[in-house]
Amino acid sequence: xxxxxxxxxxxxKRAQALVVIEVFFSFVVVFAxxxxxxxxxxxxxxxxxxxxxxxxxVSLQSLSDVIVDSGGRPxxxxxxxxxxxxxxxxxxxxxxxxxxxxxxxxLTGMNDVVEYEGRRFESYNNQVTDDFATxxxxxxxxxxxxxxxxxxxxxxxxxxxxxLERDLFGAEDPLGKDIAPRPDPAQxxxxxxxxxxxxxxxxxxxxxxxxxxxxxxxxxxxSRMAGPEARPLYNLVVRVRPGTxxxxxxxxxxxxxxxxxxxxxxxxxxxxxxxxxxxxKLLPLAAAALIAGFMLVMxxxxxxxxxxxxxxxxxxxxxxxxxxxxxxxxxSLQVLGELLVVTTAGLLLGAALTVQFPLLGVIEWVSDGxxxxxxxxxxxxxYGLTVVSALYPSWLATQVEPAEALHDE
Amino acid sequence: MLRNYLKVALKVxxxxxxxxxxxxxxxxxxxxxxxxxxxxxxxVFGAHxxxxxxxRTRGVYMIFMxxxxxTRTMTFPGYAFLDRxxxxxxxxxxxSLYTFQEKVVTYKDxxxxxxxxxxxxxxxxxxxxxxxxxxxxxxxxxxxxxxRVAVLNASTRRRFFGDEPAVGQSVEIDGERFRVVGVVEDVxxxxxxxxxxxxxxxxxIKNDSYxxxxxxxxxxxxxxxxxxDLPRIAEExxxxxxxxxxxxxxxxxxxxxxxxxxxxxxxxxxxxRKLEQNRxxxxxAWLLGLAVLFMLLPTVxxxxxxxxxxxxxxxxxxxxKAFGASARTLVGQFLVENLVLTVVGGLVGxxxxxxxxxxxxxxxxxxxxxxxxxxxxxxxGLLATLFFGVFSGVYPAWKMSRLHPVDALKGALR
Numbered sequence: 004x005x006x007x008x009x010x011x012x013x014x015x016k017r018a019q020a021l022v023v024i025e026v027f028f029s030f031v032v033v034f035a036x037x038x039x040x041x042x043x044x045x046x047x048x049x050x051x052x053x054x055x056x057x058x059x060x061v062s063l064q065s066l067s068d069v070i071v072d073s074g075g076r077p078x079x080x081x082x083x084x085x086x087x088x089x090x091x092x093x094x095x096x097x098x099x100x101x102x103x104x105x106x107x108x109x110l111t112g113m114n115d116v117v118e119y120e121g122r123r124f125e126s127y128n129n130q131v132t133d134d135f136a137t138x139x140x141x142x143x144x145x146x147x148x149x150x151x152x153x154x155x156x157x158x159x160x161x162x163x164x165x166x167l168e169r170d171l172f173g174a175e176d177p178l179g180k181d182i183a184p185r186p187d188p189a190q191x192x193x194x195x196x197x198x199x200x201x202x203x204x205x206x207x208x209x210x211x212x213x214x215x216x217x218x219x220x221x222x223x224x225x226s227r228m229a230g231p232e233a234r235p236l237y238n239l240v241v242r243v244r245p246g247t248x249x250x251x252x253x254x255x256x257x258x259x260x261x262x263x264x265x266x267x268x269x270x271x272x273x274x275x276x277x278x279x280x281x282x283x284k285l286l287p288l289a290a291a292a293l294i295a296g297f298m299l300v301m302x303x304x305x306x307x308x309x310x311x312x313x314x315x316x317x318x319x320x321x322x323x324x325x326x327x328x329x330x331x332x333x334x335s336l337q338v339l340g341e342l343l344v345v346t347t348a349g350l351l352l353g354a355a356l357t358v359q360f361p362l363l364g365v366i367e368w369v370s371d372g373x374x375x376x377x378x379x380x381x382x383x384x385x386y387g388l389t390v391v392s393a394l395y396p397s398w399l400a401t402q403v404e405p406a407e408a409l410h411d412e
Numbered sequence: 413m414l415r416n417y418l419k420v421a422l423k424v425x426x427x428x429x430x431x432x433x434x435x436x437x438x439x440x441x442x443x444x445x446x447x448x449x450x451x452x453x454x455x456v457f458g459a460h461x462x463x464x465x466x467x468r469t470r471g472v473y474m475i476f477m478x479x480x481x482x483t484r485t486m487t488f489p490g491y492a493f494l495d496r497x498x499x500x501x502x503x504x505x506x507x508s509l510y511t512f513q514e515k516v517v518t519y520k521d522x523x524x525x526x527x528x529x530x531x532x533x534x535x536x537x538x539x540x541x542x543x544x545x546x547x548x549x550x551x552x553x554x555x556x557x558x559x560r561v562a563v564l565n566a567s568t569r570r571r572f573f574g575d576e577p578a579v580g581q582s583v584e585i586d587g588e589r590f591r592v593v594g595v596v597e598d599v600x601x602x603x604x605x606x607x608x609x610x611x612x613x614x615x616x617i618k619n620d621s622y623x624x625x626x627x628x629x630x631x632x633x634x635x636x637x638x639x640x641d642l643p644r645i646a647e648e649x650x651x652x653x654x655x656x657x658x659x660x661x662x663x664x665x666x667x668x669x670x671x672x673x674x675x676x677x678x679x680x681x682x683x684x685r686k687l688e689q690n691r692x693x694x695x696x697a698w699l700l701g702l703a704v705l706f707m708l709l710p711t712v713x714x715x716x717x718x719x720x721x722x723x724x725x726x727x728x729x730x731x732x733k734a735f736g737a738s739a740r741t742l743v744g745q746f747l748v749e750n751l752v753l754t755v756v757g758g759l760v761g762x763x764x765x766x767x768x769x770x771x772x773x774x775x776x777x778x779x780x781x782x783x784x785x786x787x788x789x790x791x792x793g794l795l796a797t798l799f800f801g802v803f804s805g806v807y808p809a810w811k812m813s814r815l816h817p818v819d820a821l822k823g824a825l826r
Contacts, residue, residue: 021716028709064514253519260587265618267586269517286777297441298709304434305713311430312720 008340012348019345022309026349026385027356029302033384034357036295038377039288042369043215052164052208053107054140055273059252060106061239061259062269063087080235083263085228087239088132090262094255096247101135102226102236107211108276110283117200117222118184119171126167126220129211132228138242139209146178146204149225158199159183160225164208167220177202182222200224213277215284240273299384303392306342310396314338314403321400322408331401338397339390346389350382414748421749425756428721432753435717439757440764442710442800446703447765447793448772451783453699456602457675458788462540463606468639469539470671471605472498472632472649474680479664486681488512489632489669490625491614492659497652498632501645506635508535513608514629516586525571528601529585530608531617539635540606545569547579547594550613554593558615562590565598567780568609585610588618598780605633605674607780626659634671646671703796711804718750718808722815729812730821739813746812750805751798758797762790 012019063084084102091100105113112127135141136148143162153160161182168177183200200222209223210216227233243251252270259268314321321334361374425432459466472494478484489498491509499507510532518525534552542549550561562583569578569592578592590612599606614622622628636642649671658665670690672680679695722729729742762785769783785793 018719021712021719025709025712025716028712032709249524250522252524253522256517256519256587267514267516267618269515271517294445301434301438301441301710301713304437305716308431308434308717309720312724316723 004340005344008337008344011337012341012344018313019348022306022342022345023349023352025302025305026346026389027352029299029388030350030353030381030385031357032295032298034353034377034381036288036292037380037384038369038374040292041376041380042217042373043284043288045373046217047214049210049214049218050208051210051214052141052206053210055107055277057243057245057247058138058273059241059243059255060271060273060276061091061241061255062106062271063235063237063239064267064269081233083266084236085233086262087236087259088228090258091239091241091255094258096243096251096254098242098244099134099138100239100241101138102132102228103135103238103240104130104226104236105211106238106240106276107139107209108213108273108280110212110280112211116184117167117171117182117220119180119182122171123184124167124170124220126222127211128161128222128224129209130224130226132226132236135223135240136206138240141209142207143204144207146202148204153225154227154229158201160203161200162204162206162223163202164206164221166208166218167222168205170220177205179203213280213284215281299388303388306389306392307395310338310342310393311399314396314400318403318408321403322405325403326405326409334400334403335397338400339393342389342393343386346385350385354378354382417745417748418752420745421752424721424725424749425753428724431717431721435714435753436757436760438710438713438717439754439797439800440761442707443758443761443793443797444765444768445706446796447762447785447789448768448783449703450789450792451765451769451785454786454789454792455600455781455783457673460603462542462596462599463603464541465539465635466673468636468642470634470636470642470645470673471677472634472669473672473674473677475627475667475669477627477664478666478668479658480662485664487627488629490628491622491630492624493626493667494630494632497656498634498649501634501648501652503637503641503648504634504645505637506535506539508533508539508633508635509614509630510536510605510633511614511629512631513604516610518584518586520572520584525568527568527571527585527609528607529610529612531612531614533614536611536633539633542596542599542606545595545597546577547592550593550611555613555615559613560588560590560616561593561613563594563596563611564592565596565609565780567598569595585612588616590616600781601779602781605631642671707796707800707803711800714800714804715807718804719811722746722808722812726815726819727821729815730817730819733815733817734821743809743813746809747802747805750808751801754797754801754804758794761797762793765793 088100088102091097105111113129114125114127117124117126131149133149133151133153136143141148144165145168146162148162149160158181163171163177163182171177171182172180180202181199182202183198186197206223208218209221210219211221226236241255249272252272256268256270260266324334324337325331357378361369361371463469472489474486475489475493476484476486494509499509501507510530513528513530515526516529518527533555534550537549545566547563549563550559553559554561562585564572564578564583572578572583573581578595581592582589583592584590599608601607622630634645636645649669653667653669656667658667670676670680672690673692675695676690676692679691683691683694732742766785769785772778772783773781
């Protein structure tokens with residue numbers, strides 16, 4: 004049966020070529036959309052690693068201006084940062100407050116090289132104060148969190164996420180290891196002394212760009228708030244007590260301005276920041292999906308047209324088959340079968356192209372599983388589309404009266 | 413002759429309504445997408461008020477620094493840099509410095525009012541052509557004297573004062589009081605040179621450290637006396653950068669950049685291999701390539717339908733051929749049919765695109781954006797239609813002219 008169908012299609016290969024090309028393009032489009040959707044869904048279901056509800060983000064814009072100006076040297080802004088932490092903590096609606104360099108749900112990020120025994124990775128990172136783990140609900144799964152006594156250390160303590168632990172150490176115990184990159188001998192400058200980044204703990208994750216971001220290696224450095232190495236803060240996160248009304252924002256703003264007059268503060272609930280980053284990431288996807296949807300409707304209509312025409316033109320052939328005893332079901336299965344063969348040819352071509360992406364590692368942030376799922380879903384969609392568009396023409400084929408058809412011409 | 417073709421075309425299209433509908437659906441859909449995309453690009457990059465002098469206005473948006481410890485960092489320039497190297501460019505009509513907008517929050521009667529704030533100088537209002545609903549701009553003198561004056565846009569006026577006039581009133585921005593001197597029409601969020609909710613004089617920035625910052629948060633707009641002066645000004649800027657003394661030679665020694673339109677700036681940022689080069693032509697080629705790529709599937713679909721339709725009309729063609737119609741005549745007829753179809757589809761598409769654009773404007777996804785299907789976008793749409801029509805009509809027409817009269821009359825074709 005299948006061989007017969009293939010042969011029938013092959014005999015009309017010139018006429019079928021256009022349908023094959025159409026299926027090919029449709030498959031590539033659907034594959035691209037499906038892969039992105041599956042990728043995002045997959046990411047969405049991974050744990051975020053922190054609790055964003057009930058947290059206000061306070062951006063300290065003008066303090067960071069001072070940092071730019073002074074080339075990172077400690078200034079009065081460091082003292083301002085310490086006072087801000089103290090004052091905000093003292094507010095009775097506040098459960099906890101911590102400083103951090105890059106706010107969550109924000110498109111910016113810090114990217115630095117880490118290295119262990121020749122394995123070098125770029126890893127996103129952040130710099131946070133000691134209260135950060137409690138305020139954000141971070142889960143430390145190995146080693147320890149930062150503590151006040153770390154001020155005395157000669158090295159920089161860091162905590163790494165489980166992904167970076169796996170990438171850098173495999174099965175080895177990461178605690179106590181140095182992950183600072185060795186300077187490149189070609190570019191090394193005499194005065195740049197090696198500063199150790201020693202792993203003191205492991206946490207599950209801190210996906211600062213939200214649920215839709217991919218799995219990334221990540222590490223946290225400690226913000227020193229005392230001593231000569233203390234630096235001003237760029238950003239605060241404030242956890243408020245449950246049931247605090249939104250009007251607390253204004254109270255907080257008044258206190259911030261009273262503490263450091265003349266500075267600019269911006270307060271945003273993390274839920275709101277999460278909303279805008281979600282919108283930013285989902286909007287292009289929604290637009291692409293909408294366009295692809297219309298495209299598929301167009302392709303389906305086109306296939307109906309082609310099939311209809313082909314049934315109309317092959318009335319005599321169909322009539323002959325009916326006269327020789329073929330059932331209506333047999334004829335309609337033939338129409339559908341032929342379309343399925345042509346579709347499969349287009350899909351094979353499409354798969355041959357799309358399978359190159361994972362093989363060549365063009366887009367390496369997508370895992371093979373996600374690719375495979377995307378490809379399977381795309382193939383299913385196209386087959387579904389084929390069956391739907393064959394329904395009417397194949398019914399039409401069953402309506403051919405042998406006597407009339409043979410009488411034609 | 414052409415009238416006959418048109419008549420035949422219309423008759424044919426009306427005879428098989430289902431095929432006509434499929435074709436129109438495909439064409440209209442394709443053109444809606446292309447037209448909306450064109451409206452978007454035109455809104456972002458075209459010359460629209462207040463940037464009415466776009467032909468002789470350019471910007472310094474970014475600088476690229478490299479040196480011993482800095483590997484090609486792209487950053488906003490700082491006030492000190494622009495003041496020294498851009499404000500001093502010879503042969504320039506005006507230069508304005510302004511900050512990238514930043515969001516500030518004000519609480520009024522317990523409600524949260526968000527506003528984007530931009531600091532700028534007096535020249536800004538002379539380079540840009542804002543429409544004032546009341547009052548006027550602040551001046552260079554206001555900037556120098558650090559007067560606490562503000563220009564608001566219409567939406568911000570409504571948020572603070574309802575529908576009352578605002579000029580002369582005082583408004584609190586980021587904890588400080590400013591006197592409103594003017595109110596302008598809303599400017600789209602996507603026009604990032606002029607966009608803001610509140611414009612304040614640079615002199616009122618709370619912390620003076622910006623004055624010495626080499627890089628940071630500033631940009632500059634340059635107005636040339638004539639568009640023909642722009643290449644010379646670009647050259648002056650380039651040579652000024654070559655002579656530049658780094659304020660921090662231990663970190664960076666080389667600074668590169670250019671004077672840009674927003675489009676050429678985007679091209680630099682997208683094709684980052686040569687940051688210091690203007691890559692507008694390449695970006696344009698990419699966009700056109702994307703458009704053609706997008707049109708491939710609808711084209712194949714339309715060709716498919718057209719070919720099916722010809723096969724159906726094989727006997728008609730056979731008769732015409734048998735009576736001596738040349739292949740050229742037939743190709744001409746079929747191309748006209750296809751063009752009629754695409755033009756009708758194009759018109760439907762443009763009407764639908766106008767509806768989509770209206771929906772986008774109403775959705776508030778892009779604050780203050782007013783996308784429009786204007787005459788320029790309409791022209792792009794029409795060009796795309798014609799291109800599409802010819803593109804998808806050639807193969808079926810060729811196929812049609814190749815039909816052998818005998819086969820055609822029999823209605824059999826392989």
